[in-house]
Amino acid sequence: MPDAKPTTFGDLEPSRWPGERLGLPESGSRSVARVGRRIGALAIDWAAALLIAMLFAPYSTLEHSWATLGVFAVMQIVFIPTIGGSVGHRICGMHLVPISGGWIGLWRPLVRTLLLVIVVPALVWDSDQRGFHDKVAGTVLIRA
Template structure:
């Protein structure tokens, strides 16, 4: 049986809701964000790139360079540094070093920078990794949904 002859519920299940002809709009449309340009939802590539840059800074520059922690004995040190850096930088500037390099920032859904409690919750969930890997159709991870934030382009 070809894919054109499959029952409609199978097409929806196998190909997602878009294959069933449902238009979900662009990421961020439900949030009132523009499709492109400044204020649009940041793409997966930029977010992962910023995360990698931040992780390298926390692991190599801070843990090994400044604190002189041996690479073999680091353990939880880079993760703790990553959490502290995220809380401080996102809480004060709305972005980390990696986010700044890739022109993205964390924004509260109501506009502006997120509050301290939101940044703390977002960072703790981000450190768990799994919430950041589960996204909704607006490309917000569970950590962003819990903190009521979204990562947007600058």
């Protein structure tokens, strides 16, 4: 019975490359963005949020920490639907797209960001290198 279709997710064959099951190429444009680019983009976004938060609260205070998190979240929610990703994503050559195609909309960046700021979903990845926050939002971060 080698031609039988899988009945559960655990029965699926492993992907040969991240994004294969999503119909994305193995490398180049529109392939799944790899971890190095993601970390670089996150560092750029967090650094920008740290600097902007200094306008609202003195550095090394609890208020500054919350302001940084708030600025980071606002940047994600505003820039994903308007420029296709955060400033860090765009600088690192990536953009965020819905797996169903079309415009990303407003709810996806909101849900994705709310999950991202609690950190844990970003640390849980599948074989397509999509974090839980991207799975819930129905998005994938791809190379531009």
